[in-house]
Amino acid sequence: MADVFRALDDETRRLVLDQLATRDGQTLFEICSILAARYDVSLTRQAISQHLGVLEEAGLIRTERLGRSKYHYFTPEPLAEIARRWPTGQRTEP
């Protein structure tokens, strides 16, 4: 779980998840183009690639090769663990 918190503690990585939540299955090129065009993120492809590596290690994204290209997919399962640990629905008044 520590990996998940560390992975989320970065604005660029959160923007990547926002993007994939909007349209899943993007190449590195598409992720970089949209970060630059819509969010004014001017990082190198290599830097974005490293951010993707952190997200993948934390289990928040997975990659899949289709044809000759590699696509990134949002896998939100680790986030469910946060909701299980600190449920937001029911609070018992003291």
Place this chain on the structure above:
Amino acid sequence: MRIELTSIFVDDQRAALDFYTGVLGFTKRHDIPLGDNFWLTVASPEVPDGPELLLEPSDHPAARAYRAALVEDGIPLVQFAVDDVDAEHARLTERGVVFTQPPTDIGTAGVAVFDDTCGNLVQIVAVKPETVAAG
């Protein structure tokens, strides 16, 4: 100095000629035997005096590795201007072309990326009219 010709490497020159003319709609300009290969160029019928695209054989081992790495990351090697990205996406999808990136609004332009079946990704770009003057 003028840019009259630019080139991309293709896996198979004959298959590339079929795709670039038959599917994309470019016109063949030169097809001259040259050793084991051909001096093979295409151009856009919309721009009769426009630049030619040389479809060059990718037999150098470094060219293969370079192109494979770019395709893996979804990076296009060549870009063509179109009037309407959505319309081109629809037209080409209809003809079996596979897009690695669907029509995407990047602010100043609409873009999309497809596989040319010859080892490259191609980006089509429609620059929004209002941004041309400013650019």
